[in-house]
Structures are given as C-alpha cells and as structure tokens.
Amino acid sequence: MTVGNNSKIPLLVKNKIYEREINMVKDIKKVAILFSGGPAPAANDVIGAAGISFLNAGIEVAGIMQGYKYLENFSDKNKLVRDKHYLDLQIEDLTQARLRRDIIIKTSRANPGKLIKKPADLEDPEKTAKLSKLLNSLRYLNVDGLISIGGDDTLKTANYLYLYQKVRGEKDPISVIHVPKTIDNDYDGIDWTFGFMSAVNYISKAIRNIAADARSTNAFFIVEIMGRKAGWLTYASGIAGGAIKMIAREDIPTVQLDLDKLTDEISDLMIERIKSGKRYGVICVAEGLGEMLPDELRPKETDLHGNILLRKANIGEILAEQLERALKAKAAKEKLPVSTIKGVKEGYEARCANPTAFDRLLASQLGYGAYRAMIELGLTGYMVSVENQLSHKVVPFGELIDNETLTTKIRFIPDGDFKNLARALEFRRKHE
Numbered sequence: 001m002t003v004g005n006n007s008k009i010p011l012l013v014k015n016k017i018y019e020r021e022i023n024m025v026k027d028i029k030k031v032a033i034l035f036s037g038g039p040a041p042a043a044n045d046v047i048g049a050a051g052i053s054f055l056n057a058g059i060e061v062a063g064i065m066q067g068y069k070y071l072e073n074f075s076d077k078n079k080l081v082r083d084k085h086y087l088d089l090q091i092e093d094l095t096q097a098r099l100r101r102d103i104i105i106k107t108s109r110a111n112p113g114k115l116i117k118k119p120a121d122l123e124d125p126e127k128t129a130k131l132s133k134l135l136n137s138l139r140y141l142n143v144d145g146l147i148s149i150g151g152d153d154t155l156k157t158a159n160y161l162y163l164y165q166k167v168r169g170e171k172d173p174i175s176v177i178h179v180p181k182t183i184d185n186d187y188d189g190i191d192w193t194f195g196f197m198s199a200v201n202y203i204s205k206a207i208r209n210i211a212a213d214a215r216s217t218n219a220f221f222i223v224e225i226m227g228r229k230a231g232w233l234t235y236a237s238g239i240a241g242g243a244i245k246m247i248a249r250e251d252i253p254t255v256q257l258d259l260d261k262l263t264d265e266i267s268d269l270m271i272e273r274i275k276s277g278k279r280y281g282v283i284c285v286a287e288g289l290g291e292m293l294p295d296e297l298r299p300k301e302t303d304l305h306g307n308i309l310l311r312k313a314n315i316g317e318i319l320a321e322q323l324e325r326a327l328k329a330k331a332a333k334e335k336l337p338v339s340t341i342k343g344v345k346e347g348y349e350a351r352c353a354n355p356t357a358f359d360r361l362l363a364s365q366l367g368y369g370a371y372r373a374m375i376e377l378g379l380t381g382y383m384v385s386v387e388n389q390l391s392h393k394v395v396p397f398g399e400l401i402d403n404e405t406l407t408t409k410i411r412f413i414p415d416g417d418f419k420n421l422a423r424a425l426e427f428r429r430k431h432e
Contacts, residue, residue, distance in 0.1 A: 207241025224316030
C-alpha cells in the first residue's frame with residue numbers, strides 16, 4: 001500500500017500547529033461504517049469488502065443507518081437504538097448485500113459540520129455542537145474507528161471529526177478513514193471514483209435511445225446531466241452515447257453564464273447540421289451550469305450543505321426554450337426547415353444503476369483498502385485510493401482539503417487529451 005506525500009502539512013487551530021500522524025497504531029476492536037450523500041452504484045461492494053475484512057480479523061462492525069442523520073442528533077434523550085439507528089453487521093449480511101443495488105445501511109445528506117467554515121470554528125462550542133454529538137454517539141457505540149464513505153461534503157465532515165478530536169485533546173481519538181464516492185468523478189486524489197463508469201454506461205444508453213428518437217422525429221434534444229461542479233459525467237456519457245456536443249462548466253470562461261452567447265453558438269451548430277441534411281442531434285449539458293445562471297434565473301433554495309438545488313435550476317429546459325426561438329429565427333432567415341427542440345434530464349436514475357464489473361472491483365478494493373489503512377498501517381486522517389492496476393494507496397486529508405477554508409479540492413476536466421477527444425468527436429462542418 002502506497003502512502004501519499006508524507007511531508008507534514010500544518011493546520012493552525014488555537015494558535016497551535018497540529019501535524020498529521022503517519023502511523024498512530026492503536027488497538028481497534030470495533031469500527032463503524034457510514035455512507036453519506038447521494039447513492040452510487042457498487043456502494044454495497046465497498047461496505048461489504050470493508051466489513052468482511054474487519055470481521056475476518058475479529059473486529060466488530062456497526063453499520064450506521066442513514067449517514068449522519070441520527071448521530072448528529074444524539075443525546076441522553078435520543079440514544080442510538082440497534083436495528084433502527086445502526087446494525088451489528090455480520091458476514092452473511094454483507095455477502096448478500098453485495099448483490100443488492102439499494103444501500104444496505106441507507107444514506108442521507110445530514111451535515112453535522114455545516115457551521116464550520118475555517119479552522120478556528122473548531123473551537124467554537126456552538127458551531128461544533130452537532131460535531132460534538134457525532135463524536136459522543138460514536139463513543140456511545142464503543143467504536144475505535146470510523147470508515148466514512150461519501151462525496152466531497154462527507155470528506156469535509158470526516159476531516160472535521162479528525163481535527164475536532166485534536167482540538168478537544170482526545171487521549172484516545174477515534175481513527176477516521178475515508179473512501180471517496182461520487183458518480184461525478186470530480187475527486188482529487190483518485191483517477192476514477194466507484195459508480196462513475198456504471199453511471200456513464202446507464203446514461204450513455206439513454207442518450208443513444210434519445211438519439212434514435214431525434215433521428216426519427218427531426219428533433220434536437222438538450223440532455224441535462226448530473227454534475228454540480230465538474231463535467232466528467234456529461235463528457236463521458238456524451239462521448240459514449242454519440243452526442244454531437246458536450247458543454248460543462250469547464251467550457252465557460254466567465255463566472256456567470258452568458259446564456260445568449262451560448263444559445264447563439266448552439267443554434268449555429270444546429271443550422272449547420274440542418275444544412276447538411278441532419279435535422280437532429282443530442283447535445284449534453286452539465287446541470288452545474290445552473291449555478292452560473294444570472295441571478296434572476298438561479299434558484300434561491302439550497303440543500304443542507306448550502307448548495308443551490310440544481311433540480312430547480314432546469315438549465316436544460318431554459319436552454320431548450322431559448323434555442324427554439326433562436327433556431328426558428330435563423331431557419332426562417334435562411335429559408336431552412338425547422339426542427340423541434342426538447343429538454344430532458346438524465347442522471348438521478350443512474351445513482352442506483354446496475355454496477356459494472358469494473359466498479360465492483362474498484363469499490364471492493366477501496367473497501368478492503370479502508371481496512372488495510374486503519375489496521376495494517378494504523379492510519380487516521382487518510383483517504384483510500386488506488387493507482388496502476390487497482391493497487392492500494394492512501395492520501396492524507398491535508399492534500400485534499402484547503403487548510404484555510406477546510407473545503408475540498410475539486411478536480412475539473414483539465415485541458416488535454418480527454419477534453420480533446422470530446423471535441424474531436426463533435427459535429428463539424430464538412431469543409432471547416
């Protein structure tokens with residue numbers, strides 16, 4: 001197992017410099033496994049591989065139900081109840097669960113670190129109230145380690161718990177190991193996240209079906225695809241599904257989306273296709289573009305992590321409506337036939353899609369890696385990752401988190417071969 005950069009990255013809290021441990025070696029007798037955030041294909045493979053590994057080593061495993069929902073509200077009056085708030089997982093449960101698509105321990109978007117914005121907040125009793133309840137709930141269960149599975153917000157919470165124990169001066173801190181999860185594939189520290197390829201497989205099939213509809217009815221479809229920050233899912237699904245163009249946040253050079261400019265560019269593309277006899281096509285847009293809409297169009301509602309509700313932004317429908325007007329005007333000017341334009345959404349169904357063999361292998365290796373990181377290396381404050389042919393490596397939280405804002409680093413699609421592939425496959429005029 002390869003350990004990431006071991007240089008000590010300081011974190012300033014209470015005017016003291018805390019340096020992360022390379023090896024803390026402690027006696028682990030019981031661990032808790034927790035899944036938080038949106039579902040992802042192969043989730044149970046992570047939980048199963050981790051849990052089975054711990055159980056085979058004689059270590060008890062508690063499966064925490066619904067993420068942080070019950071842990072952040074723990075008190076003497078709201079104690080954790082077995083089989084309702086947590087499960088005593090056994091090998092038989094985990095072996096059978098690996099064949100299920102629904103997450104055996106369920107999930108939620110509860111956010112115990114919502115009020116924490118900077119390192120100094122970790123010493124504020126009000127801002128850490130739910131974090132304190134989280135720690136106390138784990139102590140109540142007598143666990144020595146926590147395996148956290150989730151996206152960037154869940155990674156932040158894992159880091160908060162890791163640091164908060166330092167601030168409190170815990171003499172026997174609970175070990176914290178994180179497993180990256182997101183079908184958006186925008187995680188720093190790992191090349192591919194489990195569930196991403198399964199989601200791409202599912203959505204690309206839907207795109208091919210939509211493309212057949214488009215050809216049959218002389219229509220253009222604007223397909224809005226999940227992806228709050230980065231456009232990996234939009235690009236990969238579009239490439240695999242045969243879309244004529246993919247657009248994500250990485251393609252917009254400004255902070256705010258110029259909707260008129262984008263409409264003009266896409267409608268020009270449609271006109272060129274109509275001229276070439278192709279009155280149809282699928283254009284994929286990332287839902288994250290909704291965060292870049294002008295103020296009057298951007299939704300005001302947010303989730304528990306402060307993110308706007310992109311499902312209410314409806315960037316695909318907004319773009320389709322504008323394109324319909326623009327295409328009609330341009331087609332009339334050049335005396336061309338007009339195609340219909342429709343907006344559809346894809347992505348949420350993919351979160352529980354049947355996992356591909358690759359994702360099951362990756363997820364299983366990450367789950368086993370969480371056991372190895374905590375038990376064999378005695379680590380805390382690390383994320384499990386892989387390199388080469390699914391060989392284990394671990395990355396310290398300090399390399400994944402901004403030390404001043406305590407926010408996670410997002411991996412956007414870089415300018416390079418992957419983005420160039422998408423551009424190479426897009427529609428171009430014959431003599432352009």
